[in-house]
Amino acid sequence: MKIAVTGRQGQVVQSLLERAEARPDMEVVALGRPELDLLKPDTIRSAIAAVQPDIVVSAAAYTAVDQAEDEPETAFAVNSAGAGHVAAAAADLGVPVIHLSTDYVFDGKKAEPYTEDDRPAPQGVYGASKLAGEEAVTAANPHHLILRTAWVYSPFGKNFVKTILGLAAERDELTIVADQWGNPTSALDIADGILHVATRLREDSDFDAWGINHLAGTGETNWAGFARHILATNSHYGGASATVKDIATSDFPTKANRPANSRLATGKLARGFGWTAPKWERSTEVVVARLVSANEKGTENA
Numbered sequence: 387m388k389i390a391v392t393g394r395q396g397q398v399v400q401s402l403l404e405r406a407e408a409r410p411d412m413e414v415v416a417l418g419r420p421e422l423d424l425l426k427p428d429t430i431r432s433a434i435a436a437v438q439p440d441i442v443v444s445a446a447a448y449t450a451v452d453q454a455e456d457e458p459e460t461a462f463a464v465n466s467a468g469a470g471h472v473a474a475a476a477a478d479l480g481v482p483v484i485h486l487s488t489d490y491v492f493d494g495k496k497a498e499p500y501t502e503d504d505r506p507a508p509q510g511v512y513g514a515s516k517l518a519g520e521e522a523v524t525a526a527n528p529h530h531l532i533l534r535t536a537w538v539y540s541p542f543g544k545n546f547v548k549t550i551l552g553l554a555a556e557r558d559e560l561t562i563v564a565d566q567w568g569n570p571t572s573a574l575d576i577a578d579g580i581l582h583v584a585t586r587l588r589e590d591s592d593f594d595a596w597g598i599n600h601l602a603g604t605g606e607t608n609w610a611g612f613a614r615h616i617l618a619t620n621s622h623y624g625g626a627s628a629t630v631k632d633i634a635t636s637d638f639p640t641k642a643n644r645p646a647n648s649r650l651a652t653g654k655l656a657r658g659f660g661w662t663a664p665k666w667e668r669s670t671e672v673v674v675a676r677l678v679s680a681n682e683k684g685t686e687n688a
Protein backbone atom coordinates (compact mmCIF):
# COMPACT_ATOMS: atom_id res chain seq x y z
CA MET A 387 0.00 0.00 0.00
CA LYS A 388 1.28 3.44 -0.89
CA ILE A 389 0.61 6.21 1.64
CA ALA A 390 1.22 9.89 0.95
CA VAL A 391 1.70 11.86 4.18
CA THR A 392 1.83 15.65 4.41
CA GLY A 393 4.88 17.20 6.10
CA ARG A 394 8.51 16.17 6.23
CA GLN A 395 10.19 16.66 9.62
CA GLY A 396 7.05 16.42 11.79
CA GLN A 397 6.89 13.89 14.62
CA VAL A 398 4.10 11.83 13.09
CA VAL A 399 5.64 11.95 9.60
CA GLN A 400 9.03 10.76 10.85
CA SER A 401 7.37 8.03 12.93
CA LEU A 402 5.34 6.82 9.96
CA LEU A 403 8.45 6.68 7.77
CA GLU A 404 10.28 4.66 10.43
CA ARG A 405 7.43 2.23 11.10
CA ALA A 406 6.86 1.66 7.38
CA GLU A 407 10.53 0.69 6.93
CA ALA A 408 9.78 -2.48 8.89
CA ARG A 409 6.68 -3.22 6.79
CA PRO A 410 7.42 -4.51 3.27
CA ASP A 411 3.73 -4.07 2.42
CA MET A 412 3.85 -0.32 3.17
CA GLU A 413 5.42 2.53 1.26
CA VAL A 414 5.19 5.97 2.86
CA VAL A 415 6.00 9.06 0.80
CA ALA A 416 6.47 12.27 2.78
CA LEU A 417 5.36 15.42 0.98
CA GLY A 418 6.61 18.68 2.47
CA ARG A 419 7.61 22.19 1.59
CA PRO A 420 8.35 23.44 -1.02
CA GLU A 421 6.80 20.71 -3.20
CA LEU A 422 3.69 20.58 -0.96
CA ASP A 423 2.93 23.80 0.92
CA LEU A 424 -0.38 23.93 2.78
CA LEU A 425 -0.46 27.68 2.11
CA LYS A 426 -0.32 27.04 -1.67
CA PRO A 427 -3.32 24.98 -2.81
CA ASP A 428 -1.87 24.24 -6.27
CA THR A 429 1.16 22.53 -4.77
CA ILE A 430 -1.10 20.30 -2.64
CA ARG A 431 -3.02 18.84 -5.56
CA SER A 432 -0.03 18.37 -7.83
CA ALA A 433 2.23 16.82 -5.16
CA ILE A 434 -0.41 14.33 -4.04
CA ALA A 435 -1.48 13.46 -7.60
CA ALA A 436 2.16 12.80 -8.57
CA VAL A 437 2.41 10.07 -5.93
CA GLN A 438 -0.87 8.30 -6.86
CA PRO A 439 -1.31 7.01 -3.30
CA ASP A 440 -3.81 4.43 -2.05
CA ILE A 441 -4.48 6.64 0.95
CA VAL A 442 -3.53 10.15 2.12
CA VAL A 443 -2.50 10.93 5.70
CA SER A 444 -2.91 14.58 6.61
CA ALA A 445 -0.35 15.07 9.40
CA ALA A 446 1.14 18.49 8.61
CA ALA A 447 -0.21 21.36 10.65
CA TYR A 448 0.53 24.70 12.23
CA THR A 449 1.20 23.33 15.75
CA ALA A 450 2.59 26.36 17.64
CA VAL A 451 -0.27 26.75 20.13
CA ASP A 452 0.79 30.08 21.68
CA GLN A 453 2.13 31.63 18.46
CA ALA A 454 -1.22 30.90 16.80
CA GLU A 455 -2.81 33.56 19.04
CA ASP A 456 -0.69 36.15 17.17
CA GLU A 457 -1.04 34.56 13.73
CA PRO A 458 -4.66 33.45 13.43
CA GLU A 459 -4.76 33.95 9.64
CA THR A 460 -1.79 31.65 9.07
CA ALA A 461 -3.05 29.07 11.58
CA PHE A 462 -6.45 28.92 9.87
CA ALA A 463 -4.94 28.94 6.37
CA VAL A 464 -2.76 25.93 7.20
CA ASN A 465 -5.01 23.98 9.58
CA SER A 466 -8.37 24.65 7.98
CA ALA A 467 -8.05 25.62 4.31
CA GLY A 468 -4.86 23.59 3.82
CA ALA A 469 -6.36 20.47 5.41
CA GLY A 470 -9.45 20.88 3.23
CA HIS A 471 -7.30 21.00 0.08
CA VAL A 472 -5.45 17.84 1.16
CA ALA A 473 -8.77 16.01 1.66
CA ALA A 474 -10.04 17.32 -1.70
CA ALA A 475 -6.87 16.15 -3.46
CA ALA A 476 -7.47 12.67 -2.03
CA ALA A 477 -11.11 12.83 -3.15
CA ASP A 478 -10.00 13.77 -6.68
CA LEU A 479 -8.00 10.53 -6.79
CA GLY A 480 -10.89 8.56 -5.25
CA VAL A 481 -8.90 7.62 -2.13
CA PRO A 482 -9.60 8.13 1.59
CA VAL A 483 -7.91 10.66 3.86
CA ILE A 484 -6.83 10.08 7.46
CA HIS A 485 -6.61 13.51 9.06
CA LEU A 486 -5.02 14.23 12.45
CA SER A 487 -6.73 16.59 14.84
CA THR A 488 -6.39 17.53 18.49
CA ASP A 489 -7.74 17.28 22.04
CA TYR A 490 -7.58 21.10 22.10
CA VAL A 491 -10.90 21.27 20.22
CA PHE A 492 -12.46 20.83 23.69
CA ASP A 493 -12.80 23.46 26.42
CA GLY A 494 -11.75 21.12 29.24
CA LYS A 495 -14.76 21.73 31.46
CA LYS A 496 -16.03 18.14 31.35
CA ALA A 497 -15.20 15.98 34.39
CA GLU A 498 -14.84 12.77 32.35
CA PRO A 499 -12.74 11.93 29.25
CA TYR A 500 -14.18 13.41 26.06
CA THR A 501 -15.93 11.14 23.57
CA GLU A 502 -16.40 11.74 19.85
CA ASP A 503 -20.00 12.79 20.59
CA ASP A 504 -19.02 15.65 22.91
CA ARG A 505 -19.43 19.16 21.59
CA PRO A 506 -16.14 20.87 20.74
CA ALA A 507 -15.59 24.37 22.14
CA PRO A 508 -11.97 25.37 21.51
CA GLN A 509 -10.33 27.78 23.93
CA GLY A 510 -7.75 29.21 21.56
CA VAL A 511 -6.89 29.93 17.93
CA TYR A 512 -5.00 26.65 17.42
CA GLY A 513 -7.95 24.54 18.63
CA ALA A 514 -10.40 26.64 16.63
CA SER A 515 -8.30 26.31 13.47
CA LYS A 516 -8.05 22.52 13.93
CA LEU A 517 -11.82 22.28 14.47
CA ALA A 518 -12.36 24.26 11.27
CA GLY A 519 -9.95 21.79 9.63
CA GLU A 520 -12.10 18.86 10.74
CA GLU A 521 -15.10 20.56 9.11
CA ALA A 522 -13.16 21.33 5.91
CA VAL A 523 -11.94 17.72 5.63
CA THR A 524 -15.45 16.37 6.25
CA ALA A 525 -16.88 18.64 3.55
CA ALA A 526 -14.14 17.87 1.00
CA ASN A 527 -13.99 14.08 1.14
CA PRO A 528 -16.77 11.73 2.30
CA HIS A 529 -14.15 9.03 2.81
CA HIS A 530 -12.41 10.64 5.78
CA LEU A 531 -11.23 9.42 9.14
CA ILE A 532 -10.37 12.16 11.61
CA LEU A 533 -8.09 10.92 14.39
CA ARG A 534 -7.93 13.30 17.34
CA THR A 535 -4.76 12.81 19.33
CA ALA A 536 -3.05 14.56 22.25
CA TRP A 537 0.19 15.58 24.00
CA VAL A 538 2.40 14.14 21.23
CA TYR A 539 6.05 13.27 21.89
CA SER A 540 8.62 11.15 20.06
CA PRO A 541 12.33 10.78 19.37
CA PHE A 542 11.83 13.38 16.61
CA GLY A 543 11.34 17.14 16.47
CA LYS A 544 10.48 19.33 19.43
CA ASN A 545 8.34 18.00 22.24
CA PHE A 546 7.75 17.94 26.01
CA VAL A 547 9.96 14.88 26.65
CA LYS A 548 12.95 16.53 24.98
CA THR A 549 12.28 19.82 26.79
CA ILE A 550 12.20 18.09 30.19
CA LEU A 551 15.41 16.14 29.49
CA GLY A 552 17.11 19.36 28.39
CA LEU A 553 15.99 21.20 31.53
CA ALA A 554 17.09 18.31 33.80
CA ALA A 555 20.61 18.66 32.43
CA GLU A 556 20.66 22.27 33.66
CA ARG A 557 18.51 22.47 36.81
CA ASP A 558 17.86 20.56 40.05
CA GLU A 559 14.22 21.58 40.33
CA LEU A 560 11.56 22.05 37.65
CA THR A 561 8.21 23.73 38.22
CA ILE A 562 5.54 22.08 36.10
CA VAL A 563 1.80 22.62 35.71
CA ALA A 564 -0.18 19.95 37.60
CA ASP A 565 -3.78 21.00 36.94
CA GLN A 566 -4.04 20.15 33.23
CA TRP A 567 -4.89 16.51 32.61
CA GLY A 568 -4.48 14.54 29.39
CA ASN A 569 -3.09 11.49 27.61
CA PRO A 570 0.58 11.64 26.58
CA THR A 571 0.79 9.96 23.18
CA SER A 572 3.90 8.67 21.41
CA ALA A 573 4.00 9.55 17.71
CA LEU A 574 5.40 6.04 17.17
CA ASP A 575 2.12 4.68 18.55
CA ILE A 576 0.15 7.11 16.38
CA ALA A 577 2.04 5.74 13.37
CA ASP A 578 1.18 2.17 14.39
CA GLY A 579 -2.46 3.16 14.80
CA ILE A 580 -2.53 4.88 11.40
CA LEU A 581 -1.00 1.85 9.65
CA HIS A 582 -3.51 -0.42 11.39
CA VAL A 583 -6.45 1.74 10.34
CA ALA A 584 -5.09 2.18 6.79
CA THR A 585 -4.79 -1.59 6.41
CA ARG A 586 -8.41 -2.02 7.44
CA LEU A 587 -9.56 0.63 4.96
CA ARG A 588 -7.63 -1.13 2.21
CA GLU A 589 -8.89 -4.63 3.03
CA ASP A 590 -12.51 -3.88 3.89
CA SER A 591 -14.16 -2.68 0.70
CA ASP A 592 -17.48 -2.36 2.58
CA PHE A 593 -16.01 -0.01 5.19
CA ASP A 594 -18.40 2.82 5.89
CA ALA A 595 -17.65 3.96 9.46
CA TRP A 596 -16.19 7.29 8.34
CA GLY A 597 -15.92 10.13 10.83
CA ILE A 598 -14.09 11.03 14.03
CA ASN A 599 -12.16 8.68 16.32
CA HIS A 600 -9.98 9.46 19.34
CA LEU A 601 -6.48 7.93 19.27
CA ALA A 602 -4.38 8.63 22.38
CA GLY A 603 -2.02 6.94 24.80
CA THR A 604 -3.72 4.66 27.33
CA GLY A 605 -3.95 6.14 30.81
CA GLU A 606 -3.86 9.72 31.97
CA THR A 607 -1.71 12.13 33.91
CA ASN A 608 -0.98 15.83 34.29
CA TRP A 609 2.12 17.61 32.94
CA ALA A 610 3.94 17.34 36.29
CA GLY A 611 3.21 13.60 36.49
CA PHE A 612 4.40 13.19 32.91
CA ALA A 613 7.61 15.07 33.75
CA ARG A 614 8.23 12.89 36.83
CA HIS A 615 7.96 9.72 34.78
CA ILE A 616 10.29 11.10 32.09
CA LEU A 617 12.87 12.00 34.74
CA ALA A 618 12.57 8.71 36.64
CA THR A 619 13.13 6.85 33.37
CA ASN A 620 16.05 9.07 32.42
CA SER A 621 17.64 8.48 35.81
CA HIS A 622 17.08 4.71 35.44
CA TYR A 623 19.13 4.82 32.24
CA GLY A 624 21.88 6.84 33.92
CA GLY A 625 20.74 10.31 32.84
CA ALA A 626 20.11 13.41 34.96
CA SER A 627 17.13 13.73 37.24
CA ALA A 628 15.47 16.71 38.94
CA THR A 629 12.77 17.39 41.50
CA VAL A 630 9.41 18.37 40.06
CA LYS A 631 7.39 20.98 41.94
CA ASP A 632 3.68 21.14 41.09
CA ILE A 633 2.37 24.54 40.07
CA ALA A 634 -1.04 25.76 38.88
CA THR A 635 -1.81 26.96 35.37
CA SER A 636 -2.36 30.42 36.90
CA ASP A 637 1.30 30.39 38.07
CA PHE A 638 2.51 29.88 34.49
CA PRO A 639 0.53 32.18 32.21
CA THR A 640 0.70 31.41 28.49
CA LYS A 641 -0.72 33.30 25.53
CA ALA A 642 -3.19 30.55 24.67
CA ASN A 643 -5.60 29.09 27.19
CA ARG A 644 -5.33 25.32 27.47
CA PRO A 645 -8.06 22.94 28.60
CA ALA A 646 -7.79 21.70 32.22
CA ASN A 647 -9.13 18.34 31.09
CA SER A 648 -8.41 17.16 27.56
CA ARG A 649 -8.49 13.43 28.27
CA LEU A 650 -9.82 11.52 25.25
CA ALA A 651 -11.98 8.41 25.51
CA THR A 652 -10.61 5.91 23.00
CA GLY A 653 -13.27 3.17 23.21
CA LYS A 654 -14.71 3.93 19.76
CA LEU A 655 -11.38 3.20 18.05
CA ALA A 656 -10.94 0.03 20.13
CA ARG A 657 -14.42 -1.22 19.25
CA GLY A 658 -14.37 -0.18 15.60
CA PHE A 659 -10.80 -1.07 14.66
CA GLY A 660 -9.59 -3.43 17.41
CA TRP A 661 -6.65 -1.13 18.18
CA THR A 662 -5.61 0.51 21.44
CA ALA A 663 -2.42 2.47 22.13
CA PRO A 664 -0.02 1.12 24.77
CA LYS A 665 0.04 2.65 28.25
CA TRP A 666 1.61 6.10 28.15
CA GLU A 667 4.20 5.18 30.80
CA ARG A 668 5.58 2.30 28.70
CA SER A 669 5.71 4.36 25.50
CA THR A 670 7.45 7.20 27.34
CA GLU A 671 10.09 4.74 28.54
CA VAL A 672 10.70 3.60 24.94
CA VAL A 673 11.23 7.18 23.73
CA VAL A 674 13.42 8.24 26.70
CA ALA A 675 15.59 5.12 26.26
CA ARG A 676 16.14 6.02 22.60
CA LEU A 677 17.00 9.62 23.45
CA VAL A 678 19.47 8.54 26.16
CA SER A 679 21.12 6.09 23.77
CA ALA A 680 21.36 8.72 21.01
CA ASN A 681 22.83 11.18 23.51
CA GLU A 682 25.48 8.65 24.55
CA LYS A 683 26.39 8.04 20.93
CA GLY A 684 26.37 11.77 20.26
CA THR A 685 23.95 11.31 17.37
CA GLU A 686 21.13 13.67 16.44
CA ASN A 687 18.72 10.90 15.55
CA ALA A 688 17.39 8.76 18.36
Ligand SMILES: NC(=O)c1ccc[n+]([C@@H]2O[C@H](COP(=O)([O-])OP(=O)(O)OC[C@H]3O[C@@H](n4cnc5c(N)ncnc54)[C@H](OP(=O)(O)O)[C@@H]3O)[C@@H](O)[C@H]2O)c1
Pocket residue numbers: 392393394395396397398399418419422423424425444445446447448449464486487488489516534535536537538539543544573
Ligand atom coordinates in the same frame (compact mmCIF):
# COMPACT_ATOMS: atom_id res chain seq x y z
N1 LIG B 1 2.21 17.96 18.82
C1 LIG B 1 1.15 17.74 19.63
O1 LIG B 1 1.25 17.75 20.87
C2 LIG B 1 -0.21 17.45 19.02
C3 LIG B 1 -1.30 17.26 19.86
C4 LIG B 1 -2.55 16.96 19.30
C5 LIG B 1 -2.68 16.87 17.94
N2 LIG B 1 -1.62 17.08 17.14
C6 LIG B 1 -1.80 17.03 15.68
O2 LIG B 1 -1.07 15.91 15.20
C7 LIG B 1 -0.56 16.20 13.89
C8 LIG B 1 0.92 15.92 13.84
O3 LIG B 1 1.57 16.73 14.81
P1 LIG B 1 3.15 16.68 14.99
O4 LIG B 1 3.43 16.76 16.46
O5 LIG B 1 3.73 15.58 14.17
O6 LIG B 1 3.54 18.10 14.33
P2 LIG B 1 4.96 18.77 14.24
O7 LIG B 1 6.03 17.86 14.73
O8 LIG B 1 4.84 20.13 14.82
O9 LIG B 1 5.17 18.89 12.66
C9 LIG B 1 4.36 19.74 11.91
C10 LIG B 1 4.52 19.35 10.45
O10 LIG B 1 3.70 20.21 9.68
C11 LIG B 1 4.47 20.68 8.60
N3 LIG B 1 4.00 21.98 8.14
C12 LIG B 1 3.75 23.09 8.87
N4 LIG B 1 3.33 24.08 8.05
C13 LIG B 1 3.31 23.56 6.79
C14 LIG B 1 2.98 24.08 5.51
N5 LIG B 1 2.59 25.35 5.34
N6 LIG B 1 3.07 23.28 4.44
C15 LIG B 1 3.48 21.99 4.57
N7 LIG B 1 3.82 21.44 5.75
C16 LIG B 1 3.74 22.23 6.85
C17 LIG B 1 5.88 20.76 9.13
O11 LIG B 1 6.75 20.87 8.05
P3 LIG B 1 8.35 20.65 8.06
O12 LIG B 1 8.52 19.19 7.84
O13 LIG B 1 8.81 21.50 6.95
O14 LIG B 1 8.85 21.09 9.40
C18 LIG B 1 5.95 19.46 9.93
O15 LIG B 1 6.24 18.36 9.09
C19 LIG B 1 -0.97 17.63 13.59
O16 LIG B 1 -2.16 17.63 12.85
C20 LIG B 1 -1.26 18.23 14.95
O17 LIG B 1 -2.20 19.28 14.87
C21 LIG B 1 -0.37 17.36 17.65
